[in-house]
Amino acid sequence: MATTAAAKRKPTPPLVPFRTHSPQPNASKDTPLTHVFFHQPTSTWTYLVVCPTTRKAAVIDSVLDFDPVTNTVSTETADGEVVKYWDSNEEPAVVLRGGETLRADVVIVADGVHSPARWLLTPHARKAAEKIPSGYSVHRSAISAEKLKADSRCSHLLDGTIRTWLGPDAHACTYPLDNGNGLAFTYTHRDDGSLASLDWRDKKPIAGMLKELQGWDPVLLAALSHFPSSLHWTIVDEKPEEEWISAGGRICFVGDSVHPMMPTAFQGGSQAIEDAAAIALCLALTGGRPDGVPLALETYEALRRPRIKEAQALGKLQQDLWHQYLPPPAARRRRLSRSSDSSTNAPGPSRPSLCPLTFALYDYDVENYVLEHFETFARAIDPDFVLKTSWREDAARKANIALD
Structure with missing residues (x-):
């Protein structure tokens, strides 16, 4: 079994980011050479195909698939892109x-976020969720950890611990990845909107961000110096979308496509996983039959909306607490000046806890919640x-939950 699994695993990027695939021995003299470039910062491949006779060449977009064994390219991955939805109340x-x-x-x-499917499904007269500018933006990126491991100043950041640094109206976090073989970071700060954008491909050199972080912890700066660039996104406060389900009742949205989270919520992926678990149980609790799908999806939405609003609110409050924890430089100077006056020795106001507020969300069991409350929510939608x-027992068995 181990041999079979290994044979199906995709090849990992080479240590040397360039190689050439020569034609097979029996190929004609006009068979082109294929030069392969791996761009580590973006983790993408580019192919340069050169005709040895004419010396003409073509650059092939990395969305194409390349088979180094047969020296051929294909559009298998690109052809799998969804370009249209059929919204039917019988068979979407x-x-x-x-x-x-x-x-x-x-x-x-x-x-x-910015779900293309929402516009494909409802291109006309769609009521979009309200987007309120937050006045903040976030830099984020991830890299493999080879250079970080060799840097004694910051190699300990790969020890599995998520770390947070607070600054005046700003904070930064580092996240070890893949058992210490990678590192990600986010840096959230006040932004007037002139630099960041809503384009999820908006990548900028790291130098500009490092300049903003002058005076921060040298450990953090040493780690970030290994990142060549970062994405830079505007943060907006977005309420959950009004429409989670298509007009036909059989196409449903989950995760950030329907309820984006602020970075400080730490809940984007978590809430998407909870959505998926809730939908699976809702489908089972309506008998796992095609005619039960519309009610299952409506009940899923009703069950999940309160939980989503709670997570979003905690994310907003978390950012406010962290960004107000340290006063601006001018206020700090005033505080130091007052503290040097012996006539004013009264203690200052206590600071809030640094424990992430979203820890309060971790004890929630979405599967148990759905099993317990599904019938109540479903009957509010369909009294009959x-x-x-048997449906409840089957759903509990699939979720590995023991019923009372």
């Missing part, structure tokens, strides 16, 4: 760029609904 479908149509009883969409004992 997605259409792929390659022309294939995939039909199903239910379609779950998880394509992230009856939850069969």
